[in-house]
Amino acid sequence: MTSQNQGKAVITGASSGIGFTYADRLAQRGFDLILVARDQARLEALATDLRAKHSINVEVVKADLTQPADVSALEQRLRTDASITLLVNNAGVALSTPLAESDMGEVDRLIQLNIVALTHLASAAAAGFATRGTGAIINIASVVPLLPERFNAVYAASKAYVLSLTQSLAAEMSEKGVQVQAVLPGATRTEIWERAGMDINAFPAEMVMDVNEMVDAALAGFDQKELVTIPSLPDAAHWQAFTQARLALGPSLSLQHAAQRYKTAGA
Numbered sequence: 625m626t627s628q629n630q631g632k633a634v635i636t637g638a639s640s641g642i643g644f645t646y647a648d649r650l651a652q653r654g655f656d657l658i659l660v661a662r663d664q665a666r667l668e669a670l671a672t673d674l675r676a677k678h679s680i681n682v683e684v685v686k687a688d689l690t691q692p693a694d695v696s697a698l699e700q701r702l703r704t705d706a707s708i709t710l711l712v713n714n715a716g717v718a719l720s721t722p723l724a725e726s727d728m729g730e731v732d733r734l735i736q737l738n739i740v741a742l743t744h745l746a747s748a749a750a751a752g753f754a755t756r757g758t759g760a761i762i763n764i765a766s767v768v769p770l771l772p773e774r775f776n777a778v779y780a781a782s783k784a785y786v787l788s789l790t791q792s793l794a795a796e797m798s799e800k801g802v803q804v805q806a807v808l809p810g811a812t813r814t815e816i817w818e819r820a821g822m823d824i825n826a827f828p829a830e831m832v833m834d835v836n837e838m839v840d841a842a843l844a845g846f847d848q849k850e851l852v853t854i855p856s857l858p859d860a861a862h863w864q865a866f867t868q869a870r871l872a873l874g875p876s877l878s879l880q881h882a883a884q885r886y887k888t889a890g891a
Contacts, residue, residue, distance in 0.1 A: 631709030639666035643714040645839040656681040689741040702748035711749040738782035760803040
């Protein structure tokens, strides 16, 4: 990306953390912005700052993406506004309690935000971009699906969904001029931890990445046309080997007969 006008980027969860940092970086790259979050005061302060620094147009949209009406309004905008060229699907929440002990209202809210809203917005953006033959979708996932045994069941599953959705969507969009990327951060210093009742300072310092470095790495991966970007992974060959091993299972995943080890002695 260059500093020339890049069209308009929609960023969800833009009032803090990863979304806030994407707003800053995309403004530097020449994007006009549509900033989406519940905290209008924070959004307005960010918008004022970015307009002054970068001479871009910034629109603030107060929305609660756990509410279907707010999601629907943003969907319609993504489908029909030809000036929009990028969606950063970032809004999300985390949980720290085991599934058996979780408040199911909180679980439902997580699923609505991390999965349902993200899917609706990705679908609307994909439809609009495919019609215009250009555009990009960045879905913020996490590394937790790669080690789900170590994390909260619902949060890990929601981010596994985001990764799988992105991979499938990329295949669907491969000939339609639409770029798709999943970003898989590790522990990143943002407010999501406190909101989930966790202390990020309890993690070893070497495990926690500054949000600025994380987003810069994610955008570098985007520039390199990566489908999956893991900002902390030193050797891209490790992800490629993981992907190749997964694909190698393909010929054996759906066969006429069960594997021999599942057959009884008399069968």
